[in-house]
Amino acid sequence: MKNSLVIIAFVLFAWVGASAQGFRNVDKSPMDAAYFPDNFAHDRKGDEKALVRILYSRPAKNGREIFGKLIPYGQVWRTGANENTEITFYQDATLQGKKIKAGTYSLFTIPNENEWVVILNKDLNYWGAYQYKEANDVARFTVSPKKSDTVIENFSIQFPKGTNALLRMGWDTTVIELPIQF
Template sequence: MKQTALLLGFLLITLTGATAQTFRGLDKSPMDMAYYPDDYAHDRKFAPAKIGSDKAMVRVTYSRPAKNGREVFGKMVPYGKVWRAGANEAPEIKFYRDVTIGGKKIPAGNYALLLLPTETEWTIILSSDLDQWGAYSYNPALDVARVNVPVQKSDTVIENFSIQFAKKDASTATMYMGWDTAMVAVPIGL
């Protein structure tokens, strides 16, 4: 009887250990989402009256690398080389409606968001090649649009790469992207 109980206990411990799950550690670059209108997902669920008839225009899902005392543009992010706008997977930008960026019409849908930075301007690249890690497999043949925007100097150091939207007027929003002391403003219209 003792042997049977001991055998059952050992079997139970073995089976429990065999089904245990281990998880990877946390990414050093936390994921974030930016919406326009801001807090759209939250308000849609908890404050629908606040939204009214408006619906989201755009959402970006991206990872936020940190400066950590490093020289960012020109060093960590080389000038003249296509870069994912963030860390890890290339960010995904979703347009809920047809929009215009830099005079180019962009159909509603999901795109990879990539950048080609120089000291004076960033080329914003929308690619149909989703689910790519970084920009290592970047293929210019899959570009949907390219838009050049001038680089501005930020008044303060931006520690983590950041994307944020602001309302410009009734039919236009501005997507701000910045890191370190570099910042760009990308107008997005309906």
């Protein structure tokens, strides 16, 4: 009994102590990173370098209807949550025949039922898509969405393992893919 009280007191002290120090709770849509090659962040070997890095926030489905409802069709979406998603190319790349210079870009999308537009934009460090300006687009790419066999609870961006750079984004039952060549 005495040990239980000590443990409860310790947990309460730790919880109150963190709050008293001014740290906020964990974000509902935590930030994450995707790399190509996919294993770069965890399995770096020697002088291996990443070719692409994407920084984004991962909202959860939480039982909501996502595309066409929470994320309206036909409107620019920040492609994640919180700040707009950023993609960094560490060397020049080609996407759908369009040359993209090495650098960092905002990554926006316009979801639709049968077609998505993926947008690289030169504006950085904005919250959401509220200040998005089409005039600052670097390139746009059209892709066809696919249905996932299972529900993807948290919005996810990944480059599948392998030698080809295939940018995959998925949430709920929707997946889009955009090949990148170097």
